[in-house]
Amino acid sequence: MNYFTFEENKNGYTLTEFLAKEDSSVTSVEIPSAYEGKPVTAIGDCAFISAGYLTEVKIPDSVTDIGMETFSECSSLASIELPGQITEIPDECFSACRSLKRVVIPDKVTEIGEYAFNSCKSLEEVVLPAGIQSIGPGAFSNNPELKTVNIPGGDINIADSAFNNCPKLVLNQ
Secondary structure (H helix, E strand, O other): OOOEEEEEEOOEEEEEEEOOOOOOOOOEEEOOOEEOOEEEEEEOOOOOOOOOOOOEEEOOOOOOEEOOOOOOOOOOOOEEEOOOOOOEEOOOOOOOOOOOOEEEOOOOOOEEOOOOOOOOOOOOEEEOOOOOOEEOOOOOOOOOOOOEEEOOOOOOEEOOOOOOOOOOOEEEO
């Protein structure tokens, strides 16, 4: 079964919607690397929003852009491997993913948007890449289990509220 809708873009296709958001039998999906012979290069805004039964999403390396609120409120999402070619985690991308425990941000990511990982109630560890330049307001706020964030050296613009309400947090620089 095809669980996705796609729209053509200048580089290939954008996955615009996950169609099985309400289907409790679909807990794991793999996004195809190509559609109709062209690469899948992007995941659109809100494409997976509120897909509460998903526990795992596999994203191909062909994806270079992920939209805002793409995985927001995917309350069962426990595992996601982000493609190495993305350069930004946009606003609210993983907000309220209550089951997400560990996040490794790919090496090419330079910016994490506002509230990107806000209210990920199970999140314990975040590994940031050496090239990170900006962490937006509320990016990792309201994460009561967040214990470890490895922040590389260098000039990083970290918003004052980036780690609000993370009582167990120890920053490693």
